[in-house]
Amino acid sequence: MLDGRFNQLSIFHVNIDIIRGSSLVINNKEKLPNLSSFVLYTAHYTNSYDKLIVPLLHRMTNLERLHLSFVGYVTKSFIDGNNLKQNIIYHMPLLKKFIFNIRSVWFDSPMNIPSTEDIQQTFKDLKDMHIISCVDYFQKEKYSQCLVYSYPYELKHYREITNQFPGGLFRCVREVSLHDEYPFEHEFFLRVARSFPLLEELTLINKKKQINRCIQNQNKHLPIIKYSHLIQLDLSEADQDYYEQFLFDTKTCLPNNLRVRMNYQSVKKVTRNFRRNTTRYNCIKIIHARFYNKFNFPEHLKDYFPNAYIC
Template sequence: MCKSEILCYNKSIVSLLQRMTNLEELALYIFVGQRTCLDGNCLKNDIINHLPRLNKFTFNIRSFIYDLDQADLLSKEYIQDTFKGLGDIQVISCVDYFPKQRTGQCHFYSYPYTLTYYNNITNNFTDGLFKFVREVSLFDEHPFEHEFFIRIARAFPLLENLSMINQTQQKQKLNNNNEHLSIIEYLHLNQLRFIDTHDDYVEQFLVNTNTCLPKNIRLFIHYDSLKRVTNNFT
């Protein structure tokens, strides 16, 4: 298993794996920071074609691209098309662009997903059932609305640790009169982190009756934010 954050993909990962010609099973979980997206062609040309005995390959690969113009970011359809020819391996991909930071990310993984964590989920998250995941982090420059949190609760039924970064105000502001909205339940959540978030998300989880949390949850939040949303703890 290879699990790491890699800055020099070609020099560190590719050169190492290409020397392992007798490798039969490979689990590759990496975060790569570079100027271009990794895709299925990279997997085939850089890794798979050099491992003739490889019969089992699972992966979770995220490329984080710096100094990016949106026009330079490849589409999800293009990325997904590069995985043709991988046999029975089912691949899920997601592409995001963050204009404020001029950065992007391309994430793809073999499905079913067997890791216990899932990081940097955005609104472009592809639904599914992730029964092994216990830890999730959310990040986006676009607002997370109520329906998004419903999707998260359904996709990760055994979620225990949730952290969030999003400074963008919700467009569909909730209030306690929205009885038609589905109640979101996080039955196993024991730790909730608001790392850098708009007050709307604190209200979403701590004030509105449309979200149900377990008792005795550990909360990490800026004091001023908590003071504002609770009206000075009244």
């Protein structure tokens, strides 16, 4: 596309599944002087930031608007403000608007990685931009990640949210995934619900038990969390405590017509073999229940999920 055949192109939006290197020798370094707006979005991880993305951007010398969204593997350092300035911003003297959402994933990273505050400091001289940074280190899985994005947030999804999530208001977001090696407490879910008022799909991946579960169960004044627009909830990779978090009507008010993925044994224990009143009200609202690790269901299960297609 950018090999000279469209040298009058001024606006170019790219939504690509994956960016990866090739064994072909491509030596196209011709400038693209007429290109004023460029958008690059890719959903999958890439290790081609330095070899493909940066050289491509260097050809866009007259760019005025740039929007980048990708997840990149790194081996030496995160993609931070210094990196973006040296590799992108300083090469685009006409750049007026830079919107980005970049997650760096660093496997086998050292434990003394830069903190969130360290990363935020690398953006301090970009005074016209509101930028959010978030750094996480996953000791068990032996990798770290750094998310940097311009605010307000424009994507429809926000993935891999951890306890480091700073909050905010994300009206565009419809899909969220939560993942951490530390437990999520009730206050965290309250922050998530308030930050994503139009949330439709929620996936929770966390095998750590809640620390404050017993205290929360005894607290009758605990604010009940509402997910008014939620359509799909995935708890299949969550600890049993999070089934209580979402099914107890003293903690969460689920919307009607909900589709849920759950581990059968976890649901069975939390609902006390599908007879517990505290979880009954939310279960009635489910219209599609997909259970993992179970193929034959007891007859009374349908009574507990009267509106659900069970599979």
